[in-house]
Amino acid sequence: MRPLALAGMALLASGCATIQKERGHAEVAALVEERIGRKTRWNQGTPEDAEVSRHLDTLLADDLSSDHAVEVALLNNPALQATYEDLGVSQADMVQAGLLTNPTLSGSIGFPISNEGVSETEFSLVQEFVDLFTLPLRKRVAKEQFIADTLRVAHEALATAAEVRKTYSQVQARQQLVELRRMVLVAADSAAELATLQFGAGNITELELANERAAAEEARLDLAQEELALVEDREHLTRLLGLWGPRTQWSITQKLPAPPDEEVPLEHLESLAIRQRLDIDAARKQVELLWNALELSRSTRFFGRVEVGVHTHRDANGPRLFGPTLSLDLPIFDQRQAVIAKLEAQHRQGERRLTELSVNARSEVRAARARLLTLRGVAERYRHVVLPLREKVLSQTQLQYNAMQLGLYVLLEAKRSQVTAWRAYIEAVRDYWMARADLERLVGGRLPSTSAETDTAPALPAAPAPTTDHASHPGHGPGVSP
Template sequence: MTDTAILAVLRNPDLKAARRKRDVAAAEAFAAGLLPDPQLSANLDHPTTAGYMNGYGAGLTLDLRSFFTDATAKAIARDRQASLNMDILWQEWQTIQQARSLYAEKYFAMEKLRLLQNTVNLYAIQSKHAQKALKAGDATLDQAGSALVALMDARGGRDTQQRALLDINHKLDALLDLSSDTDVPLRSLGNPAMPTDDDVYAALALLPQRRPDLIALQTAYASQEETLYKAVLEQFPDISVGFNAARDTSGVHSIGPAVSLNLPVFNGSRGQIAVAKATRAELRQEYQARLDQAHSDALTLWRQTQLIARQIKAVQKSIPQLQSLAASAGHAYNAGDFPAQTYVAVESGLLKKKMEYLGLQQALWTNRIALDALLAWPPDFIAARNQERMDFKHAH
């Protein structure tokens, strides 16, 4: 399962496209660190009155505002780049969850298909005996018809499961960017490693420092703080300084400095400040809402996971009894001491219980994988933690 998740991160087309955004962010960060070029101006005056010469002028001007806002612009670009990196990491995290979920879906779909095929085989036996009994006059038409309908229903359930498996394969191939004829090898899945309450609450406490999407919002908020600071700096007059040299049409030469500035009377960057403040407040609210939702979802999911784990234990206890009963029924049926209909009913009950067990197992895996993503746990983190606890217990 872990190998499939790694393959998804490496090959997924959407992630490849998302990673290209890093180059754009790096280019924007580079551009933010560049100072503006000086401006060169020149003019030529040609007199139309006799007795005068051509006049000319040249000037070099430099905008000083960028020298004061350069550090802030760099900080904004760096924070945006960091936020983008965390967003991409969160996409990778979600892709890992999706790959693991599809892996589990495929495994349990194949296991269910195997049980459903066994069910078809059972009802085929029942229908065959019912048809034979009908011809011999030992069964009614209703009994034979009911057995045939049960067989048709079993085949329908199997066919539906085959289509579901085909759909899962298509989704997994698309996620891994594999051709449709590529088969993803599966390993047997037992029950997933279960965390403790302490593990869950410790992860919730560390969520702001661990979950990539929350870190991305934190860096986006920091970037917006810098944007607000830059807007405040831009309230001050934009000053440009320069040096001019000129000759007028009468031959008089002149040189001297030049200063120009805008007067922040009507605008004064008030609009940019208002937008920056509103955006900052929006990011703060979004971060808190995301954090609260993560806490709520994780706790709900954890309670559901614990319930499913208890239900699995209860089902596990009942299966050996049914297996023993089915084995006895099978021996009696093969010896001719047990009617086919009763034998099929016993075996069918066992298969239904196994299907229930597989459904609970799949639900447990689905919840555990989702919990890993919500709490920013690596795929094998809890298994490793449980092993550490076991080793510590044995050592002491």
């Protein structure tokens, strides 16, 4: 009995494993920090979470930058925190795959019905034997699944970071667009007030007065819609950051930066994406683990359950018997052909999905690169050509107005055109930064070089708000100071 007891203890020790709650999270944090320079953290209800909470308050107390917004989301986004729990589920599956099945202890006792004879006892201890040989391969499959799940979780963290950067740029642009809309409203109200005075003096027709009043009302409605869009964009970013209560009062004062003077190198981005994308790496791991699972099923297809153990028995009037037992499942009907066929199909399916993901990644990178370069060209065209021309048109119109060669409404129209050009420029810059965040997501991390991203957008033009006074301007009715 002593050798059997020692063998049973060794068997028990080989089947034991423990859950390490932090396992996988360090790998996710390292992958994310390597690609975007920001850390993740899994909230576990520990005292360290209070320290993280204080750090969040520090990040939100000052002006919120794009990098700080990403850091807040990685630490606090509820959906991302739920995704982190997938690592716990995957690790539990991995530990379970490394456990041996429990031995089966059975016994029986029979009592004599009459007064003659003695009781009869029977006991057996049985252990599944095939588990010992398949354990290493099962553990390998489960470990590869855990690695694949770790890569997927890290990929979700990177996707969240990219979405935060896009929404942050959207909020920055929307704030500047609201500012422009307010400028337009001030100018439109001034023009409507001036038109009222000129109509009272008999210098313009009722049609011209109605046009200016309508333009002022439309400007007021445009401002209301822009302000609503700003609220919606702020709430979108707030949801991504996982904020509520007083923490929703964050502020962004930084202007939307102009595209850098020199674009980062955009060659070989397809190869970078294939090499760096975590979802592609996870798909590779999935194909590998399916192949190993297939090999496991093939290697055991002719083995059913194989149970070995010990058995002791005492007949009613005989000696106690002790000896080994062996129980075999005969693979006559079920040779795991269905399981093997399923795994073969899943393996081929995994290979096709990996190919699809790789092909799509290359195509998406090319399209995103083209979009980034086009939007950069559009923004530069506005900044270096259209805006200076609009400024020149406005200044020349101002000169001709001062020389009484043009009417006031021509000058106001020039100012409106200038503001419209600025709006288009801000939208082009916003789209550029959003496209850049998309491209970084598609290549699986930061672009090759990001050192020239601190250029600041040019200042907005002065508010084109003409005001009325009581001086008379020959040929123009009541005088104005444009």
